[in-house]
Amino acid sequence: MVTVAPPDTWVYALRLPHDPRAARVARMTVRAALRGHGMGEVVDVVELLTSELVSNAYRHTKGPASLRLTALGGGRLRVGVWDSSPYVPAPFDKPPGEPVPYVDMGAEEGRGLFLVRKWADSWGGWTLGDGLLGRGAGKLLWFEVGARGGGRG
Template identity: 70%
Template sequence: MVTVALPDTWVYALRLPHDPRAARVARTTVRAALNGHGMSEVLDVAVLLTSELVTNAYQYANGAASLRLTALGGGRLRVSVWDANPYVPAPFDAAPGVRPSPAPVDAVNGRGLLLVQAWADAWGGDALGRGAGKLLWFEVGGRAREAWAV
């Protein structure tokens, strides 16, 4: 039996310890994978948004997290972060197109996931049930973004 895969599809998975350095490890991994596969056009956005998801996993879940990078073909990338906390935060808990209210001006947090919503081409989150935690994900590279060219 022969397995055929598109040349621009691939998957990387990384288990991250519950450690404040996990976001840095995730950023380094994303940079290396995307540079190695010639996906520089989505590099900066993917690194930023990955950092946001991994930081939230560290801050709001106890225990390890997992990072998964999946090249979907056509220059598209999906980044998924799993953690053990089943709570799906806003804006990931809302239907697509529903915008949560912004964080107060003097708040020290509450903006990271709004960055994901603003810069990703698609995003979502699911509670996995039965104590299995949640999975938050985003996709980039699926459509032209005028803001990236600024």
């Protein structure tokens, strides 16, 4: 009998409506995809960080968002969340390696992105080019976890 090993690279994409349940749908999708691909060791961290990015997209925009999970091989995973706002929040607006101020856990805003910075192996964001009628096409925030640090859990 011939067996075929599944590839260690794959991509899932999910379009999320502007709905308060979008973060929950994103968490369920992350959980199913990662467990299905044998990446259970990073499920908790990726669920939390994905939920933070999707929640921010819902809270700070009026349009849909998109979630993209990309297995990069070697146990690495990149998660990207697109939304329609061109504003890239701190710490994602800083170049890699630049110090980012600490956010008090009692603060009203900024805690979620602090968690991304703390638990992800790398992260970033950028404004996307011009959309229809000269308006911006939004932004993409992303983070990676995996082989280098295993999500620092």
